[in-house]
Amino acid sequence: MTRKNEISPPRFSHLGSCALLCEAPAPLNISWQRRIWALAARAEAWPGVMEVMPGMNNLMLVFDPLAVTAEGIKADILKLWSQCDWDGEAGKTLEIEVVYGGENGMDLEHVARHAGLSIDEVVRLHTKAIYTVYFLGAYPGFGYLDGLHPKLFMPRRQEPRLQVPAGSVAIGGAQAGVIPSMFPSGWQIIGNAREVFFDVTKNPPALLAPGDKIKFRAERIER
């Protein structure tokens, strides 16, 4: 048991000899995530650390084990764990226009039926929320969004689709996101955004960054 004003330490585990996973204690929450973002930004500059990869309340560090030891990195993280917090001002807020339903929002009706709501109500709840980008992963430029209204929680498809359209506005379990390009996906597709979320010719290539806020706006609903 830790005392009330003490912060529980993260759990470390090895991913081979060149990577370390650092997991915040359960349950998932935004204050842990802010700590993860702050740590990621700091650790990226450490000697011997090659890459940082924030996840959902966790952080993976990839390093050269001939330059630094896992034990050294753990000690450095523990030193910062109780103090660091993320400078929230750095995140940007984006408004994303969405065409809900229709050919490129093929699961909208299904989601509405599953939730026991009208299509208009689904769109209202989806556009009302302000989402936070927790981290980018799975596909280039794909942000895992937190903030989905619980009424819209929706299990993934039994059989993933082999390809979904670029810009697919999707729901997977309690998470939301926009799938940047044509990729396989098991998430439920409720609409489409024209915004380009990933472009290798741009710097940075990804539109989103951890800590950004997103608001969806209904351009129209196709039925």
Added chain:
Amino acid sequence: MMEVQSSGALNTIQDLGRYGYRKIGVSVAGTMDKLALAAGNLLLGNHPNSACIEITIFPFRVRFLTDTGIVVTGADCAAELDGASVLPWWATPVRSGQLLVLSAPTRGCRAYLTVRGGINVPVVLNSRSTDLKAKFGGHDGRSLRKGDRLAVLNASVPRGEWEAGYGVEPPHLALPFNPGSADGAVAVRVIPAAEYEKFPKYGQAQFWDSLWLITPNSNRQGYRLSGTALPTKGQSELLSHGIVPGTIQVPPSGQPIIQMSDANTSGGYPKMGTVIEADMWRLAQARLGENLKFVPVTVQDAIAALVAERAWLQKIETDLASLQGASADAGIK
């Protein structure tokens, strides 16, 4: 310049991989067998990261439109240059107009064609590797096809006598790993990962003691294995977290998946362990239908294996430098 005369669906341009972009969801990619690429490049006096062609589907035919030097590493694929045998892991001069043919390997799975100077495709996000899933990098983000013309970068090292007579002992002979209990399977060393302790003792024992078949549903993204299903009762889906090539996940089916070069940056299945970096080339050269055997090791063991691997590469560089020094001295006389 070189022109592809025939190629299968999965032959691509790769370097050592794309680093620094995992945090925006971009896979590492790069050759599956990084040791073979680095060795081939060093034998040619290239930077170890110079781009090559990774060949998984045979036969592969390419015609050279310029004089250059090549090394074929990785799988033993009976390479022939205008009908004459090309020694594997050996620097070989090539004349403009010559045709190189790589045939189905007798040992290993993936062959690497490295060229003096390295293949010149645009650098995308700090790498020349093809990302087949996201369709960028390499040659237009896709596999090579008949008729593709590939440019070669200028070689910084002058062509020397070494080209006709220099090679290296392949890693399966120079860096053997045989625990003695592998029953003909490919043995790879594994460090236990976060969820290892959550598996019951008999499940852990089963993981180490069983042979795991590499199923046909295996590719650059991951190897799907088949064996007696591991017990997954009590395991739950985890919060998404970063994973690396080599990570061995256990989905609800109990049949492990090993993440490979084109792995997603993040995953959520329980992780039994991670194949050590120094054994990833052994996995890359293991064939569909072969069995794998996992051998538990510590982080210290893994680092020692990595040191041995780097020493083997370092020796290629120093041997080549002394060879070139010797031929330069001969020139002065």
